[in-house]
Structure formats: C-alpha cells, structure tokens
Amino acid sequence: MNEEEIVEKLQKLGLTKYESLAYITLLKLGPSKATDITKESGIPHTRVYDVLSSLHRKGFVDVMQGSPRLYKPVNPEVVLEKIKEDFIEDVENLKVAFLELYREVHGEDLPEIWTIQGFENTVERAEYVIRTAKHEVLINTPFEFLKLLKSEIRARKDIVFVIISNFDEIPDWLKGNNIILARSGGAPWLMASWIIGDIDYALFFGALPKDKRREKFYSFWAKSPKIIQNYMHWFYTIYLDNSEIIKPLNYATAPKPLSLVNIRTLITVLKYVELPRKIEVIGRLVDTKEPVTLDGEITEYEYTPLTANITVNASGKEWKIGGIGSYFEDVEGEKFILLD
Incomplete structure (x- = not known):
C-alpha cells in the first residue's frame, strides 16, 4: 500500500489530510520537532502546531515536553485497536437506536427475511456472515462463488467451517485444520446456495448470474433463529448427507476448546x-x-x-x-x- 492510499484510509477513519501526513511522517522519523515534521511532510509551518495538537487529542501522538518540544507517534497497533473498539461500540449503539426508532413507528420487530439486490451486495453479505460468526459457518455453493470468499475463510482459524462444493481438487487455502469439506453429489446440488453463520445469519440464492445480469441478481438474507434452525437442518439432510466427505476436520490439531x-x-x-x-x-x-x-x-x-x-x-x-x-x-x- 502506497502513502497516498494510507492517507486516504486514515481520512476515512476521521483524520484530515494534514493529520494523516503528520502521523505518517512521525512513524518514519520517530520523536521529532515540529520544524522537522514540516520539512518532511510539506505541512505549512503555520498549520503544523494545530495539526499536532489535534493528533494529540485524538490519541495518535504523545507530546514530550522540553526545549525543543518533541512529538512522538503512538504505537499504530494501540491506535487502531482503540479506533476498532470505538467503532464497534458505535455500531452496536446505532443498532439499538435504529431498532427503537423502527418499533416506535411500526410497533413490531424488523422483518425476518430481506431481499438483497445485486451480486456484489450478495458477496459482501456472505463475507459478513463469515466475519461475524463466533462458532461455525456452513457453506453450500459452487466453487466459482466459494473462491470469492477465499480471504475471509483464510482469516478465520478460530471457527469451524463445513463446506460443500463441486470440488475437482482441494486448494491450499481450504486445507486448514478447522475446515470440513464435502464434494457435492446428485440432484440436491442443483437446488440452491447457502451461507449460514451460527444461528444468527443466513444467506440464500439460486444459480449464479451471468455478467450482464449481475445488477439484477437477487438473494435472500435471514436473521431469525427459528428460520435459520430449519436452514441448518436442510443443509445437513439435503446437502451434506448426499455429498462425499473429502476432508474431515483435523480434530487432533484443531484448537480446544x-x-x-x-x-x-x-x-x-x-x-x-x-x-x-x-x-x-x-x-x-x-x-x-x-x-x-x-x-x-x-x-x-x-x-x-x-x-x-x-x-x-x-x-x-x-x-x-x-x-x-x-x-x-x-x-x-x-x-x-x-x-x-
């Protein structure tokens, strides 16, 4: 990732362009004077003190008092973890607030099933199911779609995957100790694709779209334990039980508990x-x-x-x-x- 891309991402996290440049400069130089930061970053001298003070308030910079005054970058892992925690807390608070607003008007819970339009939106929902699962993810889908989830699957070593697909061979990224693989077989394969996370979320769709129809693609998104409980039962009795296990879970090396x-x-x-x-x-x-x-x-x-x-x-x-x-x-x- 180049510096321009880093600045862009820091701006999405709430920093200004000058604040982003100043923090990146401090990571390069270590503890530095304001004049050194100005020379390296190109931030106008008339702005640099305000920029550094703002970074200090936001937790990105520590101020080392003395003559001259030095500015030290806070460890990026500490900074980003704090931003992550604050972001998650804000999202959870918004979920509660939005539900309350909805119920004030409608007097009922949110619908249990939604329609998702657009193939890219479907991919994003599938990635979300994998990212948010706490225990297990069940997947029944063509390998063509499964490949789109590669990075999310590789990132989750802490949950169990049960994956059914039309495998020819097993790629390296599906050989993890926490993954069960089955090769699909028979008519049940033709029915649908499922991505199910715990009993919290489920995504369902039919045949994959051709390129010209990707924006008209529809999938269905469920957030209801009662419905997902049935989906999980169908996943096993219709799909897995009619498929061939080609890679069981490596129980001996899987993390316990x-x-x-x-x-x-x-x-x-x-x-x-x-x-x-x-x-x-x-x-x-x-x-x-x-x-x-x-x-x-x-x-x-x-x-x-x-x-x-x-x-x-x-x-x-x-x-x-x-x-x-x-x-x-x-x-x-x-x-x-x-x-x-």
Missing part, C-alpha cells in the same frame, strides 16, 4: 474421533425450559434425517441431548464445547 451451536455439526466432527470425549453442554431442560449446564463425557451419538442427539454421562446420570428445538431428548442444547 471447540465450540459449536449445531448438533449435526458436532456429530459430523465426532464421526472421525474416538469416544468418549469430554464436553460441556449449555442449554435448557426440555420439560421445564430451565437453563442447565452439563459437564461430562459423550459416550455415543445418533444421527438420522429426523434425529440427531448425543448421550452424555454427567453428574452420575445419562442424558440424551439434542439441538435447538428438541422435544424427544432430555436437554435442548444451545452450545456444545468439546474440551479435549
């Missing part, structure tokens, strides 16, 4: 490891809906198109634990944390 929210993802992992396995389950008792946390060992599992559950020995008792929406089992599991 390993947290998942989908019972079928958990069992897909367990199929390639020996039992028993230590686990912590967070969920609710099916009969009373009371919160419960169980620490124990998985001794077996059951997996069919209609049923998915694990058996856990905990607190001197054998528990049947299913996923969200369970009603046959003892516990409705909301989070599954594999400990060893």
